[in-house]
Amino acid sequence: MKVHLKKYAIYGLLGISLSLSGCSKEALDVIKTLNTDQSFSPVGLTAILDGKTSIVLTWTKAINVEAYTVELSESANFEGTPFKTIENIKISELPYTISGLSGDTEYYIRVKGTMTGKEDSKWVMTTLKTASEQIFNPVDLSTITAKSVVLSWPAAAAVTSISLSPGNIQRSLTADEIAKGSALIEGLIPETSYSAILLNGTKTRGTAIFKTGIDIGDAILVTSVAELTAGIASAKGGETFALTGGNYDFVGATGVSLALSKPVAIVAARVSEKPVLNNVGFTLSAGAALKFQNVIVDGGNNLNNAITVGNGVYGEIIVEGSEIRNYKAGVIIMNTSGTSSSTVAALKINNNIFRNYGNSGEFIDFRTGFPLSISFTNNTVYGVADREFIRIDAAGTNVYPAGGVGISVSNNTLVGLANASSRRFFYVRIPAANHSISFTKNIVTGTVGLLANQSQTNITTLSGNNYFNATSLQVTASGTVKVDANGTSLDPGFANAANGDFTISNNTLKGNGIGDPRWIR
DSSP, X not given: OHHHHHHXXXXXXXXXXXXXXXXXXXXXXXXXXXXXXXXXXXXXXXXXXXXXXXXXXXXXXXXXXXXXEEEEESSTTOOSSOSEEEEEEOGGGOSEEEOSOOSSOEEEEEEEEEOTTXXXXXXXXEEEEOXXXXXXXXXXXXXXXXXXXXXXXXXXXXXXXXXXXXXXXXEEOOHHHHHHTEEEEXXXXXXXXXXXXXXXXXXXXXXEEEEOOOOGGGSEEEOXXXXXXXXXXXXXXXXXXXXXXXXXXXXXXXXXXXXXXXEEEEEESSTTSOEEEESEEXXXXXXXXXXXXXOEEEOTTTOSEEEXXXXXXEOOEEEESOEEEEESSEEEEEOOOOSXXXXXXXXXXXXXXXXXXXXXXXXXXXXXXXXXEEEEESOEEEEEOSSOSEEEOOOTTOOOOTTOEEEEEESOEEESTTOSTTOBSEEEOSXXXXXXXXXXXXXXXXXXXXXXXXXXXXXXEEESOEEESOGGGTSOOOTTOBOOTTOBOOOOOOSBGGGTBOOOOOHHHHHHTOSOGGGXX
């Protein structure tokens, strides 16, 4: 039986061979060239965003095609005249970049193949939304007053209005303002953080954040170290000390620590003229609260911490729009010895630069007491030693708030932080049920430290972070080590990191608004 089967197989193969040998060369050529009357559609059409308003297209070459036509429309059905038509694109020009598009716009994109003497291929379609533009110029601090600000953009740009919040302020722009590219916005509230949106119709063309200045009528004007020292010593609570620009040099071989027992604020009299407090730190006792706004506080490498907190219950500690530098340990420490819970109502740190810290302690350090919340946003940190970024220890006497301690770290540029394999960004050891950590849209560079490795550390949100030369925060988790496996690892392309200029050049990071906003230009 097997012999007969083999014979039949041989006869079959011979038949196929004879059949193929009978085909003409011309017939084989037809199969090779697949001669049709229509071009074939492109395959694998993709569109990605390059920066905010440029789209990069790519696709795979099809047969029977000499060139391609691309159309863009704001209509899904391509009704009316397309927004843009580009013809005669060669495959050698791919990937193909289309620039100068409108921001904050959903574009419908279609591509077809063309060839002389043949019918065009069918359209292949995709869609992509451009990012909101940023054509606002940086806010000139010298134009900010307690109740007004000047906002500017490129002259004659296509814009129609400015929207500000809080207050839901809708400010139409005059033809003259549009032509010259600036507008004076009045009627604002003193000491208020505003978000401004520059619009062309309903489309966002720029955003700006600023804070109005102090209404000096409600503040105590300070021009010297003696005035500030005396004012703090006699404070009844609720005072705002508005410092004129210049240097305030505190004299002491090991630095000077100013004692606070009441809630006070230390601010710049003018936003554009930051006063510089040299060789000084602040020690808070029960009942105190502290606010820094638009000031430079320099420890002269003589003091461990800018802010030291003891036993007791405290109000909010706020650091806003300032620069805190040159301390041997960190920004704040609470290391109490009492038997009852010591708390800070909130730690709010926004829009600051922190640089030059030693290894005598953690950057944010709560050893026995704790803050009810931490918000750390829009800051840049660099030039720091290899210690923990945020440390909060547990204590048996602590009574945590019902909703837990909320820790939010967002839109920061963090350079060389916790740069040792034994160090952590979050060394938080209070019970997991009593806290939550959100870490979003940060740029982290140049560290071998860990994200976290304590079983109690409860990181609930990780999103939009970029880690460059910081793989230890992304590698596979093991044991209690926690990582951000979904973060990107793009080179931000800092302009001049050695001199503290962290302006980013990476268009993807710019388009997605990652890191400290001051460096996105």
